[in-house]
Amino acid sequence: MEPLELIDDEPLDDVDSTPKLGRKRDHTRDAEILDATLDVLAEVGYDGMTIDMVASRAKAGKATVYRRWTSKAELVLDAVACMKSADIAGLEIPDTGTLRGDLIGLIKTPSIADGERKLQIIAGIASMLSRTPELADAANKAIIEPRAAVNRTVLQRAIDRGEIPADADLETLSLITPSMVAYRTLMLRKPVTREFLIGLIDTVVLPAAGVQAG
Amino acid sequence: MEPLELIDDEPLDDVDSTPKLGRKRDHTRDAEILDATLDVLAEVGYDGMTIDMVASRAKAGKATVYRRWTSKAELVLDAVACMKSADIAGLEIPDTGTLRGDLIGLIKTPSIADGERKLQIIAGIASMLSRTPELADAANKAIIEPRAAVNRTVLQRAIDRGEIPADADLETLSLITPSMVAYRTLMLRKPVTREFLIGLIDTVVLPAAGVQAG
DNA sequence: TCTATACGGAACTGTCAAGTTCCGGATATC
DNA sequence: GATATCCGGAACTTGACAGTTCCGTATAGA
Incomplete structure (x- = not known):
């Protein structure tokens, strides 16, 4: 399952082809953040989890997380939905x-x-x-x-x-x-x-x- | 099971006999607050629960709750432990x-x-x-x-x-x-x-x- | 090399709840 | 009725976290 596209609306076949300008959004970065989310979730639960915890575990900034997901609730929902078995x-x-x-x-x-x-x-x-x-x-x-x-x-x-x-x-x-x-x-x-x-x-x-x- | 005695240290046989002065601590009040705690817990979970919710459901003041239990964690532990089957x-x-x-x-x-x-x-x-x-x-x-x-x-x-x-x-x-x-x-x-x-x-x-x- | 974009990080704001303090009023003993 | 105790309620203080903004930097394409 792919991460829900909450920000990008680019065509899926554009993922690895030539983007227009600057750096492209890295979809593996999404996965790393989602996985960090699951780790924190497993350790301290939803309410104990802070976005800072997730960000620092994924070696990301909090702003980076909010650039990709609109809220903590969305992040967690996406993380659970995309969980790999x-x-x-x-x-x-x-x-x-x-x-x-x-x-x-x-x-x-x-x-x-x-x-x-x-x-x-x-x-x-x-x-x-x-x-x-x-x-x-x-x-x-x-x-x-x-x-x-x-x-x-x-x-x-x-x-x-x-x-x-x-x-x-x-x-x-x-x-x-x-x-x-x-x-x-x-x-x-x-x-x-x-x-x-x-x-x-x-x-x-x-x-x-x-x-x-x- | 009796509520854990977190505050009182009076002898148990004194519960219904003559107290020294003023009003006695009411042990049924404890039970009412503990029951309100369980209700709120079932509805919104530990983190969603506030002491104010518990207090107002038990028609008590927040101070009354803190007079009997030292913290939210103690209150919840006591409520679960004293749960009647x-x-x-x-x-x-x-x-x-x-x-x-x-x-x-x-x-x-x-x-x-x-x-x-x-x-x-x-x-x-x-x-x-x-x-x-x-x-x-x-x-x-x-x-x-x-x-x-x-x-x-x-x-x-x-x-x-x-x-x-x-x-x-x-x-x-x-x-x-x-x-x-x-x-x-x-x-x-x-x-x-x-x-x-x-x-x-x-x-x-x-x-x-x-x-x-x- | 230049430029646009996304980055990590830090500083910031606003909200919300834990826990405290205080007070006027009830209630029970004397 | 006088008095001591506990009450409910409301006004605080404090700290933590969601979410925002900004900035200096790194990188990929032109």
Whole structure:
């Protein structure tokens, strides 16, 4: 997803071709600032975040930030909407032939770390979600949905090969691990280990999906 | 749980007996202010909440609040810690003879409404949880833990009567519904209906507990 | 090299809320 | 009724941050 164009109205195909005059707006600079925004958001939350924090982390001036986004709210919305799914995007979905193998194959150390950062970001904007639907939608699309989609894919394949019943509730099943990981991280503040995830898969997800135990 | 004694150091048995002079500090006034705090917290979150909002909702002066709590942070911590479990407290745990019957018997409309308010409160303080462990602990003890404890009770009874395996993971099982309800409310912002809860019980909790489907 | 543009940084303004102080009025004890 | 205590309310002080403006500099195109 591209950053929302809040200032520029130049054609997209002009990005790397010859501009008329002076220096061109650098779109990678946008990304750096947005990423700094997410870092600060994860660390101190929306209200604890100041534009100065974001700017200095991105080695930018505050004026530079305001040249590109009209307000703090716009900056945060854009940052959440443009969030890259570092874990999902480059992640090939495993196809081991069994549901258990696929689910366990999805457990990756960088993916866990990335997931915890995203949960911190959600926690940082949680109080605004009920009053800012656009932000809630953006967070959903960028954070929750990709993760659930991957789970749905491996579950659907398990249905296709007859490993689990065809009427299995994919919507619910795909949300079990995200939900319980979120609770463990945010409320219990316990680390999400590989063992914890395997335990969840074996004692909750697989039985609920209809796989025989053992 | 009593409000933390941040100001008074009078003996507890003196509460309703003869004070020495003038008017006595009114402990129900504390409760009213704490409750107003929770209301505001649920509506606008920690950072959106001002002491003036709390005071005027409790028909109190700001000075009165500061006479009883030293800071906004202390007030909020105390409010969360003293939160009454309106749903759990007066709730007799059903004993229907089956795990499914007990779990479904625990679903009560007022309990759902009360639960959503509590989740709004959690959302309001979410961004502080990772930086204020005492607050996270208080929220967990006051909101999630009572609910999980009830689940553990009915699960233990199911073990005792041989309905589910004796080695069932009560810790995990008792957290399935709280986690998924929290996730649904806070992140998906979808309503928690009776149907949703029954679906969770039938497709996740019971299979994971080892009850035969159907 | 010249020039327009965007830059980082710093100084500035305006607002808003935390926390304090003060006061007139109620209320309970004596 | 006299008195001590706490009350609600309002007027403060203070500090922090959103957002703006300005300036000297760096860089890319002509």
